[in-house]
Amino acid sequence: MYLTMDFEGKTAVVTGGARGIGRGIALELAALGSNVVIADMAEESAREVVAEIKAGGTRSYYCETDVTQQWSTDDMVEAALEEYGQLDVLVNNAGVGGSSGFTTRKKPLVEDWQATFDVNVYGMVNGTQSVEKYMVDRGYGKIVNISSISGRVGRSGFASYAASKAAAINVSQAWAYKLASHGINVNAVCPGLIWTPLWQDIAKWRKATDEQNAGMTPRQIFQQTVSESVPLGREQTPEDIGKAVAFLASDRARSITGQALNVDGGIRMN
Template identity: 40%
Template sequence: MNNSQMDFTQRVVIITGGAQGIGRAYALEFAAAGARVVVADLNSDKAAAVAAEITASGGQALGLAVDVSDRVSVDAMVTACLEAWGQVDVLINNAAVFSTLKMKPFEEIDVDEWDLVMNVNARGVFFCCQAVAAAMRERGSGKIINISSSVVQTGRAHYAHYVASKGAVVALTRALATELGDSGINVNAISPHGIVTEVPRDTIKPEQWDAILAAQALKRKGGVTDMIGATLFLASDHSNYITGQTLNVDAGLRFN
């Protein structure tokens, strides 16, 4: 999808986990479509670098440090956004713990690792949604896009905490769509699969990729650009009559 078809001029978009991978791609594409972008990430230096990249190209961006698992940090992020631009039009809950996880039987996942994954991947989404709700309600509109995963439906083994956290994202999306609909706020999720970024991963071996690609209708790996069209669509006015849905971006791995 050409972002020229999606005009986000003067709209404010918060992207958590925006400093690398898919989050960075979101930040650059929304900025290219005219949005004012908050690049929020635990890594403040990388967030600032992406924001500088946008401003150097003539766009508007803020690079902010945020720990989405911490309510005070999330509130500070949203406050900084409102102080700068006075509104929040789109929230993309992209931050997650994934690439650093080691596959293991669920009996071997200790409570600290379980809590880390749930705190970032599930509680972090909850906190961010809470933090933007008042500003969106005041304007009578808003788009919240939560990033889930194909593992919710495939039940991928040896990732029990990650699967559970991303399942919570889908359930929360449905609950918030119901609660926020009266305020004109759309809440949807995207469920990606097989997206390759510059972030290193060693959890999928070459032979596993062969099996994954064989199960897909489209026989190729995905890239960050494959996520952009779906996200721009759900953030735009073209999706105003869609809420509470989970959009699979997965090369036809699953059919609803």
């Protein structure tokens, strides 16, 4: 049997698809033929991604979604089914670095723990719970969760974000077990260093809280991190993450479930 990477006629929902990595994932899936629902709260940029996808010749739709609310991810799944008649792929990508103002804090407040766990963990649980019954009844589905290399090992720094990303790997494994007998694959992707608004916030946080970084621009802080830590010597891009997600969401990866794939230029080899 020839297993294809063709997503023609399939439908994917990408949470947090309005910008950054989510946009890269959405564009890659669309380039492979998928209808793509952009599920996000940032309407203006989400609509720009929808227009970009449509200009490339595939169908796309914006669904205003707050992943921290179960009713909202329920609406997201219903809207996708109403619009396209089927749902094949869910990418739980929406994420935050902390609560408002985290870039100026030396250590996380309880609000930062709450915000990261609400979006980065409960957000993917909500999305998965909303799609689960439909995928189980159908006996088919692909779920890809976006974790991070910071979820691989605890380090000093913003522990709330890293802990939420570690939880995202564990949650992916739990759902992979639960859904395996129903023809549903659940995997995680752990991106490395991608210059998105989220990393721009992390660089601002390092500049504000670490004297060694005080004289550097946020972009210089990012570039220094890349040159010090990436064996392949370059930053990763949203497209790099999109290609890994597309593989895991395709039937070519039908025998892969419960895995977390580092896409990080070799930062963490495990």
